[in-house]
Amino acid sequence: xxxxxxxxxxxxxxxxxxxxxxxxxxxxxxxxxxxxxxxxxxxxxxxxxxxxxxxxxxxxxxxxxxxxxxxxxxxxxxxxxxxxxxxxxxxxxxxxxxxxxxxxxxxxxxxxxxxxxxxxxxxxxxxxxxxxxxxxxxxxxxxxxxxxxxxxxxxxxxxxxxxxxxxxxxxxxxxxxxxxxxxxxxxxxxxxxxxxxx
Ligand SMILES: [Fe+2]
Numbered sequence: 001x002x003x004x005x006x007x008x009x010x011x012x013x014x015x016x017x018x019x020x021x022x023x024x025x026x027x028x029x030x031x032x033x034x035x036x037x038x039x040x041x042x043x044x045x046x047x048x049x050x051x052x053x054x055x056x057x058x059x060x061x062x063x064x065x066x067x068x069x070x071x072x073x074x075x076x077x078x079x080x081x082x083x084x085x086x087x088x089x090x091x092x093x094x095x096x097x098x099x100x101x102x103x104x105x106x107x108x109x110x111x112x113x114x115x116x117x118x119x120x121x122x123x124x125x126x127x128x129x130x131x132x133x134x135x136x137x138x139x140x141x142x143x144x145x146x147x148x149x150x151x152x153x154x155x156x157x158x159x160x161x162x163x164x165x166x167x168x169x170x171x172x173x174x175x176x177x178x179x180x181x182x183x184x185x186x187x188x189x190x191x192x193x194x195x196x197x198x
Pocket of ligand 1: 121124
């Protein structure tokens with residue numbers, strides 16, 4: 001027998017605290033449509049609008065308009081060097097992704113290797129950003145540049161791109177690294193030296 005001292009709740013409809021989104025719209029069909037769109041973009045050559053320049057939240061200027069650099073004996077000079085390297089590592093990572101997206105028809109072994117290299121560039125970028133922070137500076141303290149981006153074009157073939165970015169530009173960076181390492185070692189900044197070797 002029902003306790004008459006309590007209200008009869010059996011007939012009361014309690015509205016849900018929040019509407020169930022799965023009942024409001026067909027979420028799964030939207031997710032399926034997004035998957036199909038992403039698959040199309042990633043597997044169809046030239047299927048999407050390619051940015052010719054990346055977005056940046058830091059000042060961007062041609063190298064000719066950058067302020068003069070100080071010597072590496074000063075902390076600021078070493079930070080400036082790391083700042084320039086950060087700009088290069090960021091572009092190297094971005095252009096690796098760009099090549100992966102623009103040439104989905106490339107052989108899978110090539111794409112896997114390029115993905116590995118691109119992830120390595122992201123590690124270099126992280127090391128540079130951490131090094132800058134340790135020296136008390138941040139990305140954007142000085143102007144940045146888009147020199148690497150300006151060397152590529154949406155008209156590039158895959159061979160063009162490999163030769164320009166992944167052999168010539170990155171190869172030149174490796175050539176320069178030895179001299180930079182010796183300069184940093186010369187000022188006994190072992191942390192930055194190890195970072196560059198990293
Ligand atoms: Fe790198």
